[in-house]
Amino acid sequence: MLLENTMPVLLSRLDFAWITSMHILWTPMTIGMSWLLFALEMAWLKTGDERWYKLNRFFEKIFIINFGAGVATGVTMEMAFGILYGPFSQAVGPFFGNILGFETITAFMYEAGFIGLMVFGWGKVSKGMHAFATFNVGLSSTLSAMWILVANSWMQSPNGVVLKHGLFQVTNWWHAILNDNFVWGFPHMWVACLELALFVFAAVSSWFILKNRNADLFTKLLKPTLLALLIVTPIQIFIGDTLGRDVAMTQPTSLAAMEGHYHTYLPNGKVNTGWHLIAFPNAKNDGNSFAITIPHVLSLLETHTWNGKVTGMDSFPAKDRPDVWVPFYAFRAMVAIGFFLFFVALWGNWLRLRGQFNAQALRKHPWFLRSVVFSGFLPYLAIWCGWWTREIGRQPWVVYNLMRTYQGVSHMSVGQEIFWFTGYIVFELVVWSGAWYFFSRVIRKGADDIAPSESLFHHPDAGETDAGRAGGGFAKPTFAKPTMDKSR
Amino acid sequence: MFLLYIGLDGADLGAGIFALFSKDEEERGAIMASMAGFWDGNETWLVVAGGVLFGAFPLVYGSAFNYLMIPLAVALWAIISRAIAFEFHVHAIGSKRFWGWMFAGGSLVAPFGAGVALGAALQGFPMAHGMALESVPGAHASAFDAVPHFSGNALSFLSPFSLWTGVGAVVAASLAGGLYLCARFLPGDPIHQRAKAWTSGFSLVALAAIAVTLIWSYAIFPWAAAKWTGPDWWFWLAWLVIILGFAYKSMMAHAEQRDFTALLWGEGVVAQLWIALWATMYPYIVPETWTIQSAANPANSLAVFTLFMTGFVPVMILYNWYQIWVFRGRFTKKSVYGGH
Numbered sequence: 001m002l003l004e005n006t007m008p009v010l011l012s013r014l015d016f017a018w019i020t021s022m023h024i025l026w027t028p029m030t031i032g033m034s035w036l037l038f039a040l041e042m043a044w045l046k047t048g049d050e051r052w053y054k055l056n057r058f059f060e061k062i063f064i065i066n067f068g069a070g071v072a073t074g075v076t077m078e079m080a081f082g083i084l085y086g087p088f089s090q091a092v093g094p095f096f097g098n099i100l101g102f103e104t105i106t107a108f109m110y111e112a113g114f115i116g117l118m119v120f121g122w123g124k125v126s127k128g129m130h131a132f133a134t135f136n137v138g139l140s141s142t143l144s145a146m147w148i149l150v151a152n153s154w155m156q157s158p159n160g161v162v163l164k165h166g167l168f169q170v171t172n173w174w175h176a177i178l179n180d181n182f183v184w185g186f187p188h189m190w191v192a193c194l195e196l197a198l199f200v201f202a203a204v205s206s207w208f209i210l211k212n213r214n215a216d217l218f219t220k221l222l223k224p225t226l227l228a229l230l231i232v233t234p235i236q237i238f239i240g241d242t243l244g245r246d247v248a249m250t251q252p253t254s255l256a257a258m259e260g261h262y263h264t265y266l267p268n269g270k271v272n273t274g275w276h277l278i279a280f281p282n283a284k285n286d287g288n289s290f291a292i293t294i295p296h297v298l299s300l301l302e303t304h305t306w307n308g309k310v311t312g313m314d315s316f317p318a319k320d321r322p323d324v325w326v327p328f329y330a331f332r333a334m335v336a337i338g339f340f341l342f343f344v345a346l347w348g349n350w351l352r353l354r355g356q357f358n359a360q361a362l363r364k365h366p367w368f369l370r371s372v373v374f375s376g377f378l379p380y381l382a383i384w385c386g387w388w389t390r391e392i393g394r395q396p397w398v399v400y401n402l403m404r405t406y407q408g409v410s411h412m413s414v415g416q417e418i419f420w421f422t423g424y425i426v427f428e429l430v431v432w433s434g435a436w437y438f439f440s441r442v443i444r445k446g447a448d449d450i451a452p453s454e455s456l457f458h459h460p461d462a463g464e465t466d467a468g469r470a471g472g473g474f475a476k477p478t479f480a481k482p483t484m485d486k487s488r
Numbered sequence: 489m490f491l492l493y494i495g496l497d498g499a500d501l502g503a504g505i506f507a508l509f510s511k512d513e514e515e516r517g518a519i520m521a522s523m524a525g526f527w528d529g530n531e532t533w534l535v536v537a538g539g540v541l542f543g544a545f546p547l548v549y550g551s552a553f554n555y556l557m558i559p560l561a562v563a564l565w566a567i568i569s570r571a572i573a574f575e576f577h578v579h580a581i582g583s584k585r586f587w588g589w590m591f592a593g594g595s596l597v598a599p600f601g602a603g604v605a606l607g608a609a610l611q612g613f614p615m616a617h618g619m620a621l622e623s624v625p626g627a628h629a630s631a632f633d634a635v636p637h638f639s640g641n642a643l644s645f646l647s648p649f650s651l652w653t654g655v656g657a658v659v660a661a662s663l664a665g666g667l668y669l670c671a672r673f674l675p676g677d678p679i680h681q682r683a684k685a686w687t688s689g690f691s692l693v694a695l696a697a698i699a700v701t702l703i704w705s706y707a708i709f710p711w712a713a714a715k716w717t718g719p720d721w722w723f724w725l726a727w728l729v730i731i732l733g734f735a736y737k738s739m740m741a742h743a744e745q746r747d748f749t750a751l752l753w754g755e756g757v758v759a760q761l762w763i764a765l766w767a768t769m770y771p772y773i774v775p776e777t778w779t780i781q782s783a784a785n786p787a788n789s790l791a792v793f794t795l796f797m798t799g800f801v802p803v804m805i806l807y808n809w810y811q812i813w814v815f816r817g818r819f820t821k822k823s824v825y826g827g828h
Binding site: 423 | 538540542543544546549550552553554557561564568572576630632633637640642
């Protein structure tokens, strides 16, 4: 495996790892947040409570910046397939290309169509129409995640294709789309998006309560958010566990790397059931030079039996084994974060049960509020770790067991790759810092300057432009065919 | 798909180039605001076009992107900095000028890069069988070697012709932008006034550019020359006359201040030229490199893809149109800027 990682291959991998890692900072938040914005909007329409409207408009600003950054990095990613992995794009095109094509048409385009209405449509379309647009943004971003996960899961468990004339040709679309890894991989990712957005809501709310600004408004938001998290966090742990067992079945090398599990059997011939808390894999990648091990836990986790057999790395030739360091530790970090977030949700709801849930009482628990603020960043880290586990665990294959990574890399010199890598780093950092600059600006500004919802229909500029004149809550024109009118 | 993108985004890219010569930030802001609500719809056609290319012609996608990486990346970065500028210009206070320039500069560089890429694609590119990356120890012959990969270097795309097509694309976008702004702002508004003069100027430049491109192509591309002067020469000549007719209609409409009509005729010219280009290249999708037949996805995939596509494209056009309709109407420099 290490042999194949020549400089160009390694650089291509690092480059792509960088691009995906930067992209995945934005999209999960868009997906999760769009549903939460829809929930806020529905709460406003149902109860007429102006506070829900205010919260919606406040978080919408963050959403827009986030969406912009997501599109920018996403287009880059689309191109990076062709640039860095030309032969891969060609070989997997018949399936993978179609799926990405479907994604752009049925999800991305759909989303972009409604996001304009959602962002700029306040007061220009009716409230119902606006809520409908918000709903569609949520639905389409979820569809988008679904297609992307179809494509990526297929790389992990390539079902439903045959390799013919150097191309992967689809023999069964259902098997290819609903491949083994996708069935649990997609729910895992989607719930992660929801969990991320909920924690960002909670973290921003806690920050405001800590600073004693708009505290009552944000306490109102924190309540349902924490309640939702009490449901979402344990579900995510359950789905994660199921996905782990799925990986054990379909991608034994990846699971062995995640667990640092080198030997199927112990020297005495018994099944190796030990789970490593800490492990230092040796340089030859055929065993751990140091490990803290708890017997039986691995079997319990992966087979749910006391002595179940888990395939170790030694069942595979050395050239088919992935590196262990990253999957092993990234996986552990992800799981630890998952449990910590569950604990935070429990903590918050326990305070609530004890009647501590108003802004004043909450400020007497600053450590709780600080933990929630901190928890706003943890899901990002967990998503990163999960993605690294997934992608590095699959190595040295780009399509598991069928196409090796070096076979998919484009014809490029090392100098060229360094040029690209630097270019992408600079570019993505600009996007990242720009987005963070504006996030912090929006948050520092707070929710005070958000105009009441009636102003949507009676703002001072209404009437000054044709667009304004067309307002009044409906897209019904007050003039006939404006742009085609000769006299204008 | 690409046609829709060129038609729609050409206009707002061109408006951006126009903004490069704006005197104040207020004017740039007004131009940007006039596109709010659908510029992102336009951009997405590009992503869709990329996705569809990947879906329908993965072999071209994998090799052409490798060949055209520099011009495409330049265009991409320009488009993105422009997109970010869109998002940030409204929020910014101190950095407004910076984002204004990012927007305008990005609008200039993007069509240039795309034009270079198009010109370079017309030239065709070197392909080879076998592994794309040599020098991997332990590498062995594999099934994937059956597919030819791009085998040139990073600067293969560069030629006087490809640079010229870059310039041509900028001219075309500038013209489209002028037509768009005329249709978008109230007559008498300072932006409308300047856009009018701009459009008249660029109409002539664009005609000259088309002539140069045609002659140059005829001189260096045997496949184009063979088609144009082959037995069907009268058909191509008639087509050219029709295109010139469209251009004439557009210029006339513009002179008479029927701005929206002028914009439509202008878009018609672009569409005609684009279709003529594809017809000239047929049966190649990348001249002398990939024929449509050999580059297309294997038949069973393509059938599914087409089925899927045809169902969705009308729906997409429908809600794009709805979006444009909601945000229709003319603007003035002042009002737009205050409104957002």
